Ligand code: TXA
């Protein structure tokens with residue numbers, strides 16, 4: 001690939017169109033533009049420009065059979081992308097758009113096979129992020145955008161993650177600071193008899209039922225059946241897994257999760273004292289990092305040194321115990337917001353073992369645990385090879 005000069009546009013608030021005009025114009029004319037959304041940063045291309053869409057797959061290193069989400073700013077624009085009118089879709093959009101919800105519906109003729117990877121459905125979303133919406137409005141075209149990471153890396157939730165992955169490969173990166181949610185949108189398939197959540201996100205089945213009375217099911221059952229024809233093609237791709245092994249510290253409350261952290265470390269120490277270092281090396285030669293709230297860390301009975309998420313350089317740390325706290329107390333939204341940033345940080349720091357605190361699978365806890373378990377290579381991740389988040 002020919003190297004490209006990447007212009008980084010740092011949004012100054014209150015922002016005005018002037019800051020976005022050059023990127024919007026380039027986007028409309030076929031260039032790739034990375035932009036912030038409320039979920040993760042997206043890598044946008046004019047969805048009607050086949051060359052631009054092809055470029056997305058090339059730059060990301062993304063398999064051509066993994067379809068893209070088309071982003072629009074206005075619900076009316078969705079009718080141009082789908083076949084006919086979708087009553088259920090309209091009801092859901094009225095309640096949840098703009099926001100972190102992607103709807104899969106029967107596609108219209110305007111949408112290219114490249115975008116949908118040949119499927120007869122198209123995924124659409126109206127992002128809530130003001131910069132994303134204004135960029136799309138100014139571009140005046142639907143914008144196909146996957147997460148702005150190279151395939152096999154975690155989705156970018158800070159602009160410097162995009163710079164890390166795509167600098168020199170695309171002409172524009174718009175930086176508007178950290179994303180609000182930090183995990184990708186809920187993907188809801190409306191093409192079957194019952195709506196199915198293909199990817200959990202900030203909007204849960206309970207939210208949908210509470211606000212619209214519509215019953216949707218989670219695809220967990222479908223996934224565990226190891227279906228050879230997953231409904232979301234992305235499902236079959238292996239999710240990002242960090243270099244380090246991830247061990248989950250499980251338990252219903254802070255106390256029991258802190259005991260779990262302590263046991264994991266005590267066991268490692270015991271193994272190394274007994275000379276059984278083959279699996280885990282031994283504790284004293286490892287770089288171990290905890291990802292939890294500070295209360296859990298404090299209750300673990302071990303001393304830890306902080307790792308700063310913002311540190312962008314690669315470095316080689318001394319063996320020892322490190323941590324990134326997502327918040328003071330258990331909080332699934334804060335944990336979701338920092339997970340991908342922490343995983344990137346652990347890789348840069350050369351961490352060997354990550355101990356991650358689990359959280360109850362309620363509200364944002366569902367999406368958080370889904371990504372954490374996949375990163376750890378558990379059910380739905382490496383073993384079942386059912387991953388959809390490249
Ligand atoms: O929050 C998000 O959704 C972000 C921001 C940028 O909007 N985008 C994102 O895109 O996460 P991507 O490409 O990384 O993930 C899209 C997921 C993939 O798992 C893909 O397989 C699935 O949506 N998908 C796309 N079109 C589909 C379709 N027609 N049917 C089923 N699944 C589809």
Ligand code: MG
Nearest residue numbers: 146147389390
């Ligand atoms: Mg992605």
